[in-house]
Amino acid sequence: MIPLFDLTRQYNKLREEVLRTVDSVLSDGRVILGPAVENFEKELAEYLDVKHAIGVANGSDALVIALHALGIEKGDKVVTTPYTFFATASCIVRNGGVPVFVDVDPETYNIDLEQVEHAIRKENAKAVIPVHLFGRTVDFEKLHFLKVKYGVKILEDAAQSIGSEGKTDNIIKKSGTFGNIGIFSFFPTKNLGAYGDAGAIVTNDDTLAERAKMLRQHGSKKKYFHEMVGYNSRLDSLHAAILSVKLKYLDEWTERRINIAKEYQRLFEEKRLPLKYPKVEEKGYRSHVYHQYVVEFEDEQTRDRVKEYLTKNDIGTALYYPLPLHLQKCFAEYGYKEGDFPVSERLSKTTLALPIFPELTDEEIATIVEKISEVI
Ligand SMILES: Cc1ncc(COP(=O)(O)O)c(C=O)c1O
Known part of the structure; x- marks a missing residue:
């Protein structure tokens, strides 16, 4: 069995450290915010080279709170991609805003920034949520241009991209830290x-950080005194302490992910397989951290055939994402229809995520590629 993702292999290596840190938090007794959360926030901010990091309950809440902190309110238009996880767009609706979708680039699968510019002008959009x-x-260069030219707010959805980097004005920055505010x-x-x-x-803006900090805790700075109507969305202290342990290994794990992508690429090239894969680029900075390894087939039939064959051979796969957001039932009121975003619609039918996690072995990669080769 080769799973799509396996958390237990990692745990086997970290067991002692994780159990020790859990014990220290429980022995300390401060399990809501407190030192474990503060430590992790400080370490995360240092890792990302950003002024403020604020721990919250999950990435979806992070998006809702970040948009709220930016001041997005009823009727405000926010531009984003339909080829992403649901929370990227639901946060707009949850703030009373209106999602404006534009298609993605067929090479990178990221939001097409030319179309974003057009949408900002046409819709007078207040903010953009790019997803890495x-x-x-x-x-980053193109995003920077939009930020300066139109004064739109940028909320980076870096849920999948911790440690990835981009460059603007010859400065390399980590994803999440480039916009007005970012989330993980x-x-x-x-x-x-x-x-x-x-x-x-995360943010470098003191005012946004203060608002986000209040919003995660019922809109209050001082207990029982509420300046805003906020949420109960704190990062659990136990998770924070465990994340501090894991953060130390993140760069090592990322390197392994990049090497896994290189190994897939080597084998695909060797076997001359008719599929598209994310090429490892030598840019001098980490432009991709391979959270998912997603390949693209000629058509839906081939994709489904490969998926079925891999499943039969006990190899895990997943579809990210089978229905683009503009076609989701809950967004019907915005009037989008099939055919509006051909690239996203095609990718939802032709792409397949293959196993990737740092503990995946080269032998397992060889087996996966062999099985794909057999079926196509
Ligand atoms: C692109 C993207 N945005 C937002 C989220 C939401 O994060 P969470 O699952 O922590 O709420 C995810 C996670 O699945 C995601 O992949």
Whole structure:
């Protein structure tokens, strides 16, 4: 059995350290916010080179709170991609805003920034939520241009891309830290994952940080005195302590993910397989951290045939994402229809996620590629 993702292999290596840190939090007794959360926030901010990191309950809440902190309110238009996880768009609706979708680039699967510019002008949009999909950084130069030219707010959805980097004005920055505000998810399968739900908001803006901090705690700075109507969305202290342990290994794990992508690429090239895969690029910075390894087939039939054959051979796969967001029933009121975003619609039918996690072995990669080769 080769699973799509396996948390237990990692746990076997970290067991002692994780149990020790859990014991220290429980012995300390401060399990809501307190030192474990503060430590992790400080370490995360240092790792990302950003002024503020605020731990929250999950990545979806991080998006809702970040948009709220930015001041998005009823009727405000926010541009985003339909080829992403649901929470990227639901946060807009949950703040009373209106999602404006534009298609993705067929090469990177990230939001097409030319179309974003057009949408900002046409819809007078207040904000943009780019997603660094599957771990690949959105083009910072173009984003910077939009930020300056139109004054739109940028909320980076970096849920899948911790540690990935981009470049603007010759400065390399980590994803999540480039926009006005950014968010991360520490869902267990993420490159940095907790043992349950967890997330964070990051920003260099003191006012946004203060608002986000209040919003995660019922809109209050001082207990029982509420300046805003906020949420109960704190990062659990136990998860924070475990994330501190794991953060130390993140770069090592990321390197292994990049090497796994290289190994897939080597074997695909050797076997001359008719599929499209994310090429490892030498840019001098980490433009992709391979949160997911997603390949693309010629058509839906081939994709489904490969999926079925791999399942039969005990190899895990997944579809990210089978129905683009503009076609979701709950967004019907916005009037989108099939054919509006051909690239996203095609990718939802032709792509397949293959196993990737740092403990995946080269032998397992060889087996996966062999099985794909057999079926196509
Ligand atoms: C792109 C993207 N945005 C937001 C989220 C939401 O994060 P969470 O699952 O922690 O709520 C996820 C996680 O699945 C995601 O992949």
